[in-house]
Amino acid sequence: MPEAASAPAARATIGDSEFDRDTSLTRRSPGVYDIDLSAGWTIMNAVNGGYLLAVLGRALADALPHPDPFTISAHYLTASRPGPAVVRTETVRTGRTLSTGQASLFQYDDRGNEVERIRVLASYGDLGALPADVRTSAQPPALPPMDQCFGPEDGPSPVDGGSAIADRLMLKLDPATLGWALGQPSGKGEMRAWFGLADGRDADPFSLLLAVDALPPTAFELGLKGWVPTVELTVHVRCRPAPGPVRVSITTRNLAGGFLEEDAEVWDSAGRLVAQSRQLARVRLG
């Protein structure tokens, strides 16, 4: 990963990268798509939820008249596995500036029956058609320079060494949110990192769907261990990201009753808030 990131000659581009190939679908019939879910985006053998959201997002971009996901909500039903899957989309409404669609991803059980993995509802538009007017009061996350942040290659491994996805991400975590990796969680529900794709492919609206769900869970900094499965994840893409790595900040304020929310913000190299997300996830309280 560091090699690829530091070799501009080998730099991948939007449309010609591993992420693009692994999220590309084959249209079986209008609105129905086949895909082979890559084992390259798994964490401990589970297919990453952000990668899956990007797959569904691309299917809807093909099925709907508008190109960009403005707001996309996903409910995770059953765990996806690498391998064949089918995505079925439905155009719910088409308007002049926004269109709404639904998509479900199915895989097959041992008897060949379709099992629904995820269902999403989304409204799409054209980010390029939005006025430039920005009146934000949001501030970018306080994140040290990338060379003062740490990734899996720096050890101690902040992401499970057995996670294939780690090889495909350029993830540099803020030391202030790495206490858990040293056995000393801060107790604060915060996780911050520089994020990119390891092959240097720049961010676009679909890779932002991956970025919001690619950091270690904030639950780790709250002193919790183990899996934190997503129940529902909604992402708002607010702006087409500029080239270069993005900054991702994730915050959890309310851990209660065995559930927590993860609020993510993604900021691009031009200092713009390009995506906001919130997910509801389950935790095992110990």
Place this chain on the structure above:
Amino acid sequence: MPEAASAPAARATIGDSEFDRDTSLTRRSPGVYDIDLSAGWTIMNAVNGGYLLAVLGRALADALPHPDPFTISAHYLTASRPGPAVVRTETVRTGRTLSTGQASLFQYDDRGNEVERIRVLASYGDLGALPADVRTSAQPPALPPMDQCFGPEDGPSPVDGGSAIADRLMLKLDPATLGWALGQPSGKGEMRAWFGLADGRDADPFSLLLAVDALPPTAFELGLKGWVPTVELTVHVRCRPAPGPVRVSITTRNLAGGFLEEDAEVWDSAGRLVAQSRQLARVRLG
């Protein structure tokens, strides 16, 4: 409204109140429900989006094996009008602790054709079955005592006088977020209020779906005028609310490209964060 609020003898109860009657559905067939949308929950002749979400939430509570909406995402397609509507639900998945369902609300055009107004995707559970464990770092909003806050009856009217919904809500706005009503918006995207139902009916998970969308838009405090239609609204209900008025705090951080997010928190009288929501809405930039 003040009369009802100050007359405990006439106090309505959960299950026996105007809100319950106006959100009650008649089952036409399994998963299909009829309802007459009340004109009592309109703002400038538009049916309030939170009231509509409560209607869809109650339909799913009947259709699914679990009683409480844990996370519900709604995409608003066309403007609903008071009058007859049909809600069609689909059970997507049923699990031991969570079940997922989908629902759409339809009305009829002049030719009697069904027109879809809203589509929701939601995961339900049982709030009563959650462990009591709470490790929140969230703080309740700083809100003055109710008698130092202002409602429509106090004037200058913070909610359009022609809004029928104003008569059904006990809404007391924080003076710090009322500058817009005096022609002096603060420029901060904040709106805070004490919220209840005018007839004294206590909060439950369904009235929380109304509470997150019942305050004046934060856009007013940002100096913007006019309608702020919701594109998508997702609500997480985290805890069954205790009796008494709740505190609602809404924040907008990113107004850009003609869209903004509204993040709402609802706190109950026991000081618990009972609901979190985020919506993406359109604004007319002037």
